[in-house]
Amino acid sequence: MKKSHRLRSAAAAFLAAITVFTSLPRVAQAAASTSQIKDEITDLKVENAQIQAQIESVRTQYNANASEIQALVDKKNAVDQEISLLHSQIININEQLRVYGQMIADAQERLEDSNQRLKELNQQYKERIRAMEEEGEITYWQVIFESSSFTDFLDRMNIVDEIAAADTQRLLDLQVASANVEENQRILTEEMLDLQDTREQLSESEEILKEKRTESDDILRDLIAKQSEFQVLLDESEALQNELMNEIAQKQKELQAAQYKEELVKMALRGQNPPSNATWIEPVSGYRISSPFGNRKSPTAGASTYHQGVDMACPSGTPIYATRAGTITTASYQAGGAGYYVSINHGDGFASIYMHMTRYVVSKGQSVTQGQLIGYVGSTGISTGPHLHFGISYGGTYVNPMAYL
Secondary structure, eight states, rough: OOOHHHHHHHHHHHHHHHHHHHHHHHHHHHHHHHHOOOOOOOOHHHHHHEEEEEEEEHHHHHHHHHHHHHHHHHHHHHHHHHHHHHHHHHHHHHHHHHHHHHHHHHHHHHHHHHHHHHHHEEEEEEEEHHHHHHHHHHHHHHHTOSSSSSHHHHHHHHHHHHHHHHHHHHHHHHHHHHHHHHHHHHHHHHHHHHHHHHHHHHHHHHHHHHHHHHHHHHHHHHHHHHHHHHHHHHHHHHHHHHHHHHHHHHHHHHHHHHHHHHHHHHHTTTTOOOOOOOOOOOOSSSOEEEOSSOOOOOOTTTTSSSSSEEEEEOOOEEEEOOOSSSEEEEEEEETTTTTEEEEEOHHHHHHEEEEEEEEEOOOTTTTTTTTOEEEEOOOOSOOOOSSEEEEEETTEEEEGGGGGG
């Protein structure tokens, strides 16, 4: 008996070892998933570093371009001030030219008036001289004989001389006045010509500055367009960087979750029950445990001696309910074992399985709620009587379901 008991114990240990061994690939898969997430985080960080370098490069170009824009704006403002100053000077010169033009016109009018008077006086003088020449002796003797006395004679002679001198002086004064007017007109004309030359030079300078301003406007327009492109690139790069940072943060959360699940799987492999924050309900009512979880004596040929669930004995046709909400991953029939069975993935690493049904009322891919009817108790597959084989696994490794009910 002792030998037989040792053999059964050795067989149970061997089967347990097989169960543990067959679960190892799942642990390796979880580790690979953790490693994959770490690699993804590393790749994301490398990409983020590249984007950060691009952002710094673009920002450097952006700042340099902004400085160039400011320098060009300052230069353009200086040119605008020069243009404004030249324009004011041109306006002043135009006003001076207008005044000088009026002065020249006035001088021309005075000159024409003086010339006309000079012409008239000259004509009068010529006529008087001609008359005196034609009647010179008669006039002279008339002056002598018509004089009442010698004194009167002298007075008459003096009057004749004074009249002749006065006419001559008037002619001379008019000639001097005309000459002065002509000189003033010449001076004004020269100054006016000088002002016109200055105005032309200022106008040429103004045009040159306007061309420079136009060139500056074109360059400034290109720089502003380039600045807009830099800004768009900065915005896009920063937006992408924010997305990467969010993705890195999300991956880090996934890594923590994966590491946590990996640790729970290791707990399950060590025979410990991973903690669950969820509430579980009993899948059937009115049952008794006919075969517990773990090592056992095989109840019938083909049954495992390491029980991966619990057998809940109850009448055939007893309703079976989903112990937790989840998605149906299997709704099938296995002739050499489970019979009609259903498995549910609960989405947090846990899954539950329900075997030996008379029938199931759900389908693969269907979402079920906690307490939803999924089938009825039976005795299909390898079974010794009506019961529900109920199992819970974490990460593919079966754990004691009674620890959660």
